[in-house]
Amino acid sequence: MSQPGVPPAPGRTPAWRYAIGMFGTSIPINMIKGSMILFYVDILGLDVRAYGVVMVVYAVIDALDNPVLGHLSDRTRTRFGRRRPWLLVGAPMLAACMIAFFSAPSSLEGAGLLIWFAVFAILCEAFDSMLNANYGALLPELYPRERDRAVANGLRQGFQLVALVISLAVTPVLTTQVFGTEDSTEGFRTTAVIYGVVALAVIVFMALGARENPRYSTREQPMLLRSVWSIVRNRLFWTVGLTGACYGIAMALVLAGIQLYVRYSLGLPVGNALYLQGVVILVTAAGLVAWTRVVARRGALWAWRVAFMVLAAGFAALFFAGDLVTAIAAGVVVGAGWSGMLATNDLIVARVLDADAARHGEHREGLFLSAFGFFGRLNGVVTGLALTSLGVFFGYNSGDDPGGDPGLAFRVYLCVYPFVLTAIGAVAAQFVSVPVQTPPEADVPEEPPPVGPAGEPTAGRPR
Template sequence: MSQPDTATARTPAWRYAIGMFGTSIPINMIKGSMILFYVEILGLDVRAYGVVMVIYAVIDAADNPLLGHLSDRGRSRFGRRRPWLVAGAPMLAACMIAFFSAPDSLHGAGLVLWFAVFAILCEAFDSMLNANYGALLPELYPRERDRAVANGLRQGFQLVALVISLAVTPLLTTQVFGTERTTEGFRTTAIIYGVIAVAVIVFMAIGARENPRHATRERSRLLPSLWSILRNPMFWTVGLTGACYGIAMALVLSGVQLYVRHSLGLPVGNALYLQGVVIAVSAGGLVLWTRIAARRGALWTWRLAFAVLPAGFVALFLAGDLITAIAAGILLGVGWSGMLATNDLIVARVLDADAARNGAHREGLFLSAFGFFGRLNGIVTGLALTSLGVFFGYNSGDDPGAAPGFAFRVYLCGYPFVLSVIGAVAARFVRVPLEPAAAAAVGSRSDAEPGR
């Protein structure tokens, strides 16, 4: 009987999973509040916002593979991933605080430059953290059943972080520490979140026990490894299909506060109730979806969740007040929790197959290459916001146009609906390998029974 992997045995799932809480708080505050902070309050023009988001997405797509490759090649007595996590956490926290500390006196090019510099730095350090944190999942938990449990736990911690960084943030920034039209509350909240994030990430990294065997293989070279990944059909099918879900939810997270303000006609603080319900339903749904994935497999469950997701956007588009929006949010939360429970499991299958085929564990580079599709979030959200100026006249908080309410219904519901439908259809055609244990079992039966 094979012995359990030492890394898995020494790393409790909860200890690894709690890291998701720390990595999620900073970036979700940034993505959830950047439009409100820069466009609505400071008056940054949506066209400038769109240009910056495209530029920073291109830069981030380029630096992601390099960061992942450096992680894979890392060799130290502390492991390959942990040094990056310990160093990256305070860097991200510092940049987040600076991002929400833009002086009120900044206007025009100065405001655009401040926004661009710190948006790019925040995304770069977030990529550094998530490439290394995500690479630990298939390494620490090689069996899909264990992996599903660890992933379910970490997505649960992510939802707790989302309650804080998305649902509670509007209350803290606009009522507790500031007002609807001032910026002081954002800076204070960013400082608090930064301290929490650093403490949690360092705690997780210290407790993670990497598998030393993964660091004994020959160090791969960047360009040949990257070319090998780009030639892998699963990289494109899984990456592009998953991007449909990722971009749809990025639009929701970035636009919900202005949806509440303009589409529902309520103070931004009421986003607490809408986001809180969506996240609470998603947290509860994780338990069910994780059980379904363990019983029916990740791919089948992923396809089902993708089919459920678009219905939530339709209901949210039709909502006319906070009560009906919350009811729609319940439906959206069901589909979202299914995607949270399964999407990373599909990606992990691709990583397993790559390691088996090439004899090298380059999860950092592979996940960073997958990060290219995540960087599409920035491009699409920037273009989507810019389109509100073109089609509906919404240019900024100072120049909202004649129909900002309908504009943000389209932004929050219309665009995500189209993307999620495309993803649901594409998911039906995606094929991924069996998990390693299942593949080995199939191979053994084939050897014993060549006639089958």
């Protein structure tokens, strides 16, 4: 039964249908981040200093538009829900911009190449933010109980890893061997078209099947400035956000530099990145089951802290790898730590969202996740500065001007910088505290117990 004036709760969205959306949202942005340096700097010859400037500018723009996109989603009121319209609009726009990003004419150089790169990099990041703010906001809404949420999160991380195998490990083979060559751009354009079509189909399928809770849309629309002020005064926002950023930035560096690490540091063709990335991702996928059990036994916070330490140890080992075999061995440790972060990080953030909703009586998942995305946007700044530093310290400016020791340059980029970041995160995580239990759903009325002929409640199963 439902109370008068309260919209009925929707049927439950199957966890697999929600989770598969992660596959669609992951493929485009991971191809972009994983191949942008190789495509623009090493092949097309864009100077790393210009690349660094664009990364800083686009990170600033994205940090500003992210909360606005999340807030607009929270305020959206349509018969299709709050999140689905944004997903259905953002998916084709991201696919189109990704294809354009990898379709830069080979005749472009100098300012023309820089403008093309800047425009489509910023557009891709903006539409990716639109998709992820709305997709992420659906997790606590569709699955308010933590046990259901953990299942859905585990499934979506599994789909993300499948997408990573394709967009990271398989992409170098497709772009440099199947559809193109080591020094051409044709393979990137063809691969981008295929990935764009697949991502669009998957996101639309997921969005059409998501059954949003209409009760969330009956509340008063939150005000932007008041909501932002409330969030920035939340201690958990800063402690969890900054600590999680250490992990996010470290993985962004790896994502951006792995192909050039293979080319310069290991001295192998870029296509060999398939084996290194493939093993890391397979270990990560297998580890999700083990980490889920650890979370059940010791809690998400304890597992989160341990995962940080394992990830830092993996980057330290990767620095000393001298060939593909030893790099893969170190990659196993990286994969184990990464798996732990995937299994726990979103659960830590979800606890913060639950506590905010319980305290303020407003469901601001879109704005809150976009605000957390501010820390994610630091990825672009740090990635750009880190790449620029290779020119300063090692003389690597582009594929046309790689300097005297590009192998050491990308060993530092891929191993030393991520190690420092994850080591800082491991220490900071020891001081982070989040609510131990998910607060009850105060806004969802319970079903009244069944009554007998005399009006007395009858026995029923405990809820």
